[in-house]
Amino acid sequence: MSWLPVAADSGFGLDNLPYGVFSTPGTAPRTGVAVGDQVLDLAAATGDDVHATGSLNAFMARGPSAWAAVRRQLQERLGDPAHRATVEPHLLPRADVTLQLPVEVADYVDFYSSRHHAEALGRMFRPGSPPLPPNWEHLPIGYHGRAGTVAVSGTPVVRPCGQRKPADADPVLGASQRLDIEAEVGFLVGVGSPLGTAVPLADFAEHVFGVCLVNDWSARDLQAWEYVPLGPFLGKSFLTSVSPWVVPLAALEPARVAPPARDPQPLPYLRDDDHPWGLDITLEVRLNGELVSSPPFREMYWTAAQQLAHLTVNGASLRTGDLFASGTVSGPGARERGSLIELCWGGAEPLTLADGSTRTFLEDGDVVTISATAPGPDDSRIGFGEVTGQVLPAR
Known part of the structure; x- marks a missing residue:
């Protein structure tokens, strides 16, 4: 469950939280997480510069414990209405963003x-x-x-x-x-x-x-x-x-x-x-x-x-x-x-x-x-x- 309305058939609920890289007019590419029809600007929401690099590589390199910690944090902040006031300003309609290649492909x-x-x-x-x-x-x-x-x-x-x-x-x-x-x-x-x-x-x-x-x-x-x-x-x-x-x-x-x-x-x-x-x-x-x-x-x-x-x-x-x-x-x-x-x-x-x-x-x-x-x-x-x-x- 989330305080953010998410359609039951969206596929992008709190059990998923897929990562991507997006930009908006006049802004640099940064990491986002899809939630329903919205994208959470992860750099702005967390203050962690690893999400402002324009690819997922630096975050992926941190390893499983870091991945799990961010996932728990996101599920808590998007699930508990107590966090709504601090999270909601960093949500953008998915239809308004441009999606980029999510990673720098090595091989x-x-x-x-x-x-x-x-x-x-x-x-x-x-x-x-x-x-x-x-x-x-x-x-x-x-x-x-x-x-x-x-x-x-x-x-x-x-x-x-x-x-x-x-x-x-x-x-x-x-x-x-x-x-x-x-x-x-x-x-x-x-x-x-x-x-x-x-x-x-x-x-x-x-x-x-x-x-x-x-x-x-x-x-x-x-x-x-x-x-x-x-x-x-x-x-x-x-x-x-x-x-x-x-x-x-x-x-x-x-x-x-x-x-x-x-x-x-x-x-x-x-x-x-x-x-x-x-x-x-x-x-x-x-x-x-x-x-x-x-x-x-x-x-x-x-x-x-x-x-x-x-x-x-x-x-x-x-x-x-x-x-x-x-x-x-x-x-x-x-x-x-x-x-x-x-x-x-x-x-x-x-x-x-x-x-x-x-x-x-x-x-x-x-x-x-x-x-x-x-x-x-x-x-x-x-x-x-x-x-x-x-x-x-x-x-």
Whole structure:
């Protein structure tokens, strides 16, 4: 409960309190916390300059005890009417602020952890062969992305150019003809780790600050031509969009679930029987405002805790602001697929929209919006906001 009116279905109640970075006309970017339809100016409300830096990095670096202390303080001040007079002057309508990229991204890694997505692509591209590569059931496969092209929701998606190889023709340079989406969940590192030291699975919550939504835009024709033998490059590096609100990991405790059964049993450093970090998050993908898919994150074969453990098992260090994403979230149902390449089965089964138009891949002018919710306490829902982008013509 709060003295501030918060709609029951807002997703931004006191059980959530997501962090973001915002500005208003004539003011510098600073940290805000979303509460209902309002944003609390955290620098002004607390007097702590860590919230006036223009990114969440300095606060995230303080670690779990500091995160927990601020969360308790916010819940008390927003819940107890005795604090209303001192807090209310620092609230602004969410509609009146401009949201910025919430973190300075240090490194970006993207995984490939949905069995349904991986098997669908395997059947599409390797008919007659096993749909999964031999290593897939043994380790979380990933690739290292480009931190400099991670951008906040609302950033235009300029259709990328690059080499692509038409069937039975020589390679050409041109605009991608198979521009796609990947509906994903991202995890932000707050506390780093020393070079040469692995982070065990049990320490996941000691390092990860919070969770956001990710759209890893993908040029499938560029990707198909370039990815052998070293994996994605230009087909992925032109833009990765993230939601402006970062849901604290603590807010997702009620959403924790057991992940799917693993067979074969993974190596000991990836075994999570005592520390399951499956999350019951439901994503929604909209194309030009129409709901086209509802991917279930609880179906992900590899969890974020296993991804972090694998990411560092070779001694790779973590840095404040590191972003690692789940990979495309897909479920077993036809309308639970988190990419157009699955929804249209590689172009063979065009997606029909309510207005009668069809899509295989994205057209100029299309707008894609990904949102998500998760269970909170007492039948409440935790909201993630949304990540959106409109496709613009190639330059």
